[in-house]
Amino acid sequence: MATDFYDIDSALSEEERAVRDTIRAFVDEEVLPIIGDCYIEGRFPKELVPKMAELGMFGANLPEEYGCAGLNNVSYGLIMQELERGDSGVRSFASVQGALVMYPIFAFGSEEQKRHYLPKMASGEIIGCFGLTEPDYGSNPSGMITRAREQKDGSWVLNGAKMWITNGSTAQVAIVWAKTGDEKSDKSIRGFVVPTDAPGFSAKDQKGKLSLRASDTSELVLQDVKVPATALLPKSGGIKSPLMCLTQARYGIAWGAMGAAMACYEEALAYAGNRVMFGRPIGGFQLQQQRLADMLTELVKGQLLALHVGRLKDAGTFLPQQVSLAKRNNVSVATDIAREARRLLGANGILAEYASMRHMANLESVYTYEGTHDIHTLILGQAVTGLSAFEN
Amino acid sequence: MDVRFKVGADAISLDETGLKFDINDFDAWAVEAALQLREKNAGSEVTAISLGPDVVQETIRKALSMGADRGVQLKADKVPFDGLAIATALAAELKTGGYDLILFGKMSPDSSNGVVGPMTAELLALPCVTAISSLAIEGGKGTAKRELEGAQEIVEFQLPAVLTVDEGLNTARYPSLKGIMAAKKKPLDVKPAQLPTPQVTVRKLELPPERKAGRIIGEGATAVPELIRLLQSEAKVL
Numbered sequence: 001m002a003t004d005f006y007d008i009d010s011a012l013s014e015e016e017r018a019v020r021d022t023i024r025a026f027v028d029e030e031v032l033p034i035i036g037d038c039y040i041e042g043r044f045p046k047e048l049v050p051k052m053a054e055l056g057m058f059g060a061n062l063p064e065e066y067g068c069a070g071l072n073n074v075s076y077g078l079i080m081q082e083l084e085r086g087d088s089g090v091r092s093f094a095s096v097q098g099a100l101v102m103y104p105i106f107a108f109g110s111e112e113q114k115r116h117y118l119p120k121m122a123s124g125e126i127i128g129c130f131g132l133t134e135p136d137y138g139s140n141p142s143g144m145i146t147r148a149r150e151q152k153d154g155s156w157v158l159n160g161a162k163m164w165i166t167n168g169s170t171a172q173v174a175i176v177w178a179k180t181g182d183e184k185s186d187k188s189i190r191g192f193v194v195p196t197d198a199p200g201f202s203a204k205d206q207k208g209k210l211s212l213r214a215s216d217t218s219e220l221v222l223q224d225v226k227v228p229a230t231a232l233l234p235k236s237g238g239i240k241s242p243l244m245c246l247t248q249a250r251y252g253i254a255w256g257a258m259g260a261a262m263a264c265y266e267e268a269l270a271y272a273g274n275r276v277m278f279g280r281p282i283g284g285f286q287l288q289q290q291r292l293a294d295m296l297t298e299l300v301k302g303q304l305l306a307l308h309v310g311r312l313k314d315a316g317t318f319l320p321q322q323v324s325l326a327k328r329n330n331v332s333v334a335t336d337i338a339r340e341a342r343r344l345l346g347a348n349g350i351l352a353e354y355a356s357m358r359h360m361a362n363l364e365s366v367y368t369y370e371g372t373h374d375i376h377t378l379i380l381g382q383a384v385t386g387l388s389a390f391e392n
Numbered sequence: 393m394d395v396r397f398k399v400g401a402d403a404i405s406l407d408e409t410g411l412k413f414d415i416n417d418f419d420a421w422a423v424e425a426a427l428q429l430r431e432k433n434a435g436s437e438v439t440a441i442s443l444g445p446d447v448v449q450e451t452i453r454k455a456l457s458m459g460a461d462r463g464v465q466l467k468a469d470k471v472p473f474d475g476l477a478i479a480t481a482l483a484a485e486l487k488t489g490g491y492d493l494i495l496f497g498k499m500s501p502d503s504s505n506g507v508v509g510p511m512t513a514e515l516l517a518l519p520c521v522t523a524i525s526s527l528a529i530e531g532g533k534g535t536a537k538r539e540l541e542g543a544q545e546i547v548e549f550q551l552p553a554v555l556t557v558d559e560g561l562n563t564a565r566y567p568s569l570k571g572i573m574a575a576k577k578k579p580l581d582v583k584p585a586q587l588p589t590p591q592v593t594v595r596k597l598e599l600p601p602e603r604k605a606g607r608i609i610g611e612g613a614t615a616v617p618e619l620i621r622l623l624q625s626e627a628k629v630l
Contacts, residue, residue: 009412014450015572018457022566056569069569079569276608 053124089215101128168218418497
């Protein structure tokens, strides 16, 4: 591939390359032929889910004993890269299912919850969504208003609203984060596995998106939703729990963004070689060569960053702020690469027939979700100075 | 990086620097056919065999990832061009039997000879059907279809048999992620290939001459008269 300028393949194991090649073939054959139309229609290609499950993409870095593939984190990252080479919406689906729903069940769930949910989620039989963000609490999730009140019989009643929820209308279960005690403190935040057909639970598709159009984004409303005691994720406790999930998802995004960037760079490179203007391919002009050189440079740097943070994660030594740096950088450069690719494509670049503008528009969401670019800036600022710019 | 084919310094082989090897489509369809038969016949087993240097282990493991039960590498420093030499080494490995079917791709796209399958059958004195595009096995007998130019041929054969696989038989599955993990635990035996001295060798390998660059005369309807003039006077095809 033209995008492996630094022969990063040679830094991957045979198994990691095999995983990447399987997902690459899946994306080439199943995603790319339909995704432009899905985007225009504003529809998530649900028909891909059984195939994604069969290949083992959901929660692929969780253990085999729960029906998952048991891959290392670099392989998991490569899956995200290849999926987002197709579309950020398709990658988002897998990220949410794996990192934001299966992971918290794995990390904070009881053994019964793990045995019940994880194999069915790996097989795509159960789709999940993750309800943390609220209409008025995005970057500051600790301020959430959603409440869970424990009843005398040990059951719980949940009230609140969640917004920008990927898979919200598709999901059979939602991981809902709610305060169980003191409203002022984020220490009482706990996670619940809530069936989306529970009375009082409703999900509404968020209309009018100009980004992530091939993805289900919904608003969740919980009105006196009663769940049994067994719905509580027993090991969840405090805002730290959902933030641990976000670290998992952000790790995948650092890889995924490079997938989108690869697609845009490849498209731009091919176009520069074929498009003739003033009697020669536009790739021969210095201005386009500078575009391509800049795109390639940031692409290679981002790929190396993703790979190294993956090796740290596999070694068990990675820090959340290292993931913040990778997410912040890689999404930002991918957004720039997508925009430059769109520009290199001239007027053709605004068509859905080409991928760059779709990726460009998608990446604006990716730039904003899972910790905005700005919040990751402040996380890094806090990590290096020891002083928090956003906590009182 | 994209790699263009280069002839090696010896002028008889490709320069393999930077080349990535993969199972070819015909072989992948043969593996898929074997896996589908195993799924229908409980207790049966699929073994993937490849002859060549250690790089073929990755290809064998791909077959194991798709679902084959075990792999055998017949180790050789190089894959000879002589199909009979390859067939002899394969027949030596297969002479003890224990199989109902030996499936090959109809040819390797590297050499496009298409002889290893039939020659192996000959050496093992087994019936052989080449370039099949459909297959059914029942009661110790098989039926296969071969696509001929403008016609089809349905042939019947006794087991055990050697088949070579053409396009259209099936679509090869992707190795699943669990399959890739499982492949690491499956046995892969490495044995020296019993290769005889090749009787056919490549003397020279050349790339086709480079094509001259095209010429753009103009764009749109206004360019047509000039195009016709050049096709008449210069290319002399009109």
